[in-house]
Amino acid sequence: MRHALLILALPLLPTLAFAWGNHSPMCYRAFERMPEVAQAQPVRAEPLVDFLRVQEPAIAQLLDAQEAWALEHLPGHAPRPEALRFVPDPARSDDDRRAAFLRAVRLSSDSRLTLYLQEDPRQPEPQRPPLSAATVSAVPNSKGATQRFVALQPGEPVAPLAVLASACDEPDYGHDLNLFDDNPGSPAAPSYGFGRQPFGNPSVAIGSQAPFHMGFFHQGAVFNTLAPSFARTFTELRVQQYGGLAVLAWQTGHAYWGWRFAGLALHHVQDLTQPYHASAAPGASLPYMMWVNLKAQLGAPADRQGLVVLQSNRHFVLEQFQTRWIMAAARRQQDGPLEQALRDGLLDGHYPPWSPAYVRAVVAAEAHAAGPVTDAAVVVGAPAKFVSDPNFDFAANEEQLGPELARDMQGQRDALQQQVATLLGRFGAHSRNALRGLLRQAGP
Numbered sequence: 156m157r158h159a160l161l162i163l164a165l166p167l168l169p170t171l172a173f174a175w176g177n178h179s180p181m182c183y184r185a186f187e188r189m190p191e192v193a194q195a196q197p198v199r200a201e202p203l204v205d206f207l208r209v210q211e212p213a214i215a216q217l218l219d220a221q222e223a224w225a226l227e228h229l230p231g232h233a234p235r236p237e238a239l240r241f242v243p244d245p246a247r248s249d250d251d252r253r254a255a256f257l258r259a260v261r262l263s264s265d266s267r268l269t270l271y272l273q274e275d276p277r278q279p280e281p282q283r284p285p286l287s288a289a290t291v292s293a294v295p296n297s298k299g300a301t302q303r304f305v306a307l308q309p310g311e312p313v314a315p316l317a318v319l320a321s322a323c324d325e326p327d328y329g330h331d332l333n334l335f336d337d338n339p340g341s342p343a344a345p346s347y348g349f350g351r352q353p354f355g356n357p358s359v360a361i362g363s364q365a366p367f368h369m370g371f372f373h374q375g376a377v378f379n380t381l382a383p384s385f386a387r388t389f390t391e392l393r394v395q396q397y398g399g400l401a402v403l404a405w406q407t408g409h410a411y412w413g414w415r416f417a418g419l420a421l422h423h424v425q426d427l428t429q430p431y432h433a434s435a436a437p438g439a440s441l442p443y444m445m446w447v448n449l450k451a452q453l454g455a456p457a458d459r460q461g462l463v464v465l466q467s468n469r470h471f472v473l474e475q476f477q478t479r480w481i482m483a484a485a486r487r488q489q490d491g492p493l494e495q496a497l498r499d500g501l502l503d504g505h506y507p508p509w510s511p512a513y514v515r516a517v518v519a520a521e522a523h524a525a526g527p528v529t530d531a532a533v534v535v536g537a538p539a540k541f542v543s544d545p546n547f548d549f550a551a552n553e554e555q556l557g558p559e560l561a562r563d564m565q566g567q568r569d570a571l572q573q574q575v576a577t578l579l580g581r582f583g584a585h586s587r588n589a590l591r592g593l594l595r596q597a598g599p
C-alpha cells in the first residue's frame with residue numbers, strides 16, 4: 156500500500172509547483188500601507204557581487220550557523236556537503252565568489268539575481284524599456300504570464316516596497332530547479348546533498364522545485380507512514396536562509412539586499428498559504444486515495460488518474476482567477492474584496508509572533524485545514540467542465556481555454572472569490588508578520 160500511495164504522488168504534484176501565480180501585485184497591496192515599508196527611505200540598488208565581496212567573512216559565518224541550526228531543528232534536513240561550504244577567499248574573482256555562494260546556499264547555478272524591478276501594475280506604463288524575462292528568470296514565461304520587468308542600474312535609488320514586492324515573486328524564476336540527484340543536469344562533483352527527489356516526477360524540470368515550495372506537515376501519522384518521503388520538504392530551510400541573509404544585509408548597511416532577501420524569504424511563506432501547497436490532495440480523503448490506488452494496482456487506474464487530473468485542474472482554476480482578478484483590479488486602479496483582504500492589517504494580531512516554528516505550526520497548519528473548504532469552493536464556483544470532469548486536462552489546454560473559463564465564470568464566481576479573499580487575507584497577514592519578525596532581528 157505504501158508503494159501504491161507513492162505512485163499517486165508521483166504524477167500528482169509536478170503541475171502544482173506554482174502556488175499563487177504572480178506574487179508581486181499581491182505584495183504591493185499587502186505592504187503598501189505597512190508603516191515599516193511605506194515609510195522606509197529609498198535604498199540604492201547594489202549588484203549581488205558587491206554585497207558578497209564586502210561581507211564575505213560575515214556571510215560565511217552566517218551560512219555555517221544556519222546549517223548547524225537546520226541540522227538541529229529541521230526534521231528531515233539534508234545536510235550540506237562539506238565541499239559546498241562558503242569559505243572566504245579575497246583573491247578569487249567576483250564570478251567565482253558568486254558561484255561559490257550559490258553552491259553554499261544550494262541554489263541553481265542558473266539563478267539570475269540580477270538588478271531589476273517588477274513594477275506595480277497599478278502604475279502607468281513604465282517609461283523605461285522592458286527588460287527581457289530571460290535576464291531575470293531561468294524559467295521561460297508562459298504565454299499568459301503577467302510579469303513585466305524593467306532594469307535597475309547600480310546605485311539607483313529605489314523604494315523598498317518595490318524591491319520587496321518584486322523579490323516576493325523571484326524564487327519561481329528557477330532558483331530551485333533540478334537540485335536533486337535524479338534530476339537531469341543536477342549539480343555533481345559534489346552533489347547538493349538533497350538526494351533523490353522526494354515526490355513529483357524528477358524528469359519534469361518545473362516540478363523539481365515543488366519540494367522547496369510545499370510543506371505537507373499535517374497529513375497525519377497514517378499518511379506519513381505510508382508515504383514518508385512527503386515529509387522531505389525544504390520550504391522552512393529557504394525561509395531561514397533568505398531571512399538570515401536579509402537580517403545580515405540590513406545590519407551591515409546593504410539595505411537593498413535586506414529588502415531583496417526578505418522578499419525571497421516571504422515567497423516561501425506565501426506559498427504555504429495556498430491549500431494545494433500544504434495538502435497532498437485537499438479534495439480527497441486518505442481512505443479514498445488508498446482505494447483508488449488499490450484499484451490501480453489491480454488493473455483499473457482510471458479513478459486514480461481522474462483524481463490526479465481533478466486536483467491539478469482545481470489548482471489551476473484557483474490560480475487563474477486569483478491572478479485575473481488581481482490584475483484586472485490593478486489595471487482599473489480599483490479595489491475589490493481581494494485588495495481589501497490583502498491590506499487587512501487587523502488580521503495580523505490574530506496570530507502569534509513570528510518565530511522559526513511559525514511556517515509549520517501556523518501557516519501550513521491553517522492552509523491544510525482550509526484545503527477541503529477551498530476545494531469545495533472551486534467546485535461550486537467554477538463551471539463543472541473545468542473542475543469536475545476527470546477526462547478534461549485544463550493544464551494542457553490553458554492557453555486556449557483561459558478566455559472561455561473567464562467568460563463562463565461570471566455567473567458562478569462569488570463563492571470562489573469569497574474563499575480566495577479569505578486566503579489572501581492570510582497571505583497578507585503572514586507576510587507582514589514574517590517581515591516584522593525579520594526587521595526585529597535586524598534591530599534599529
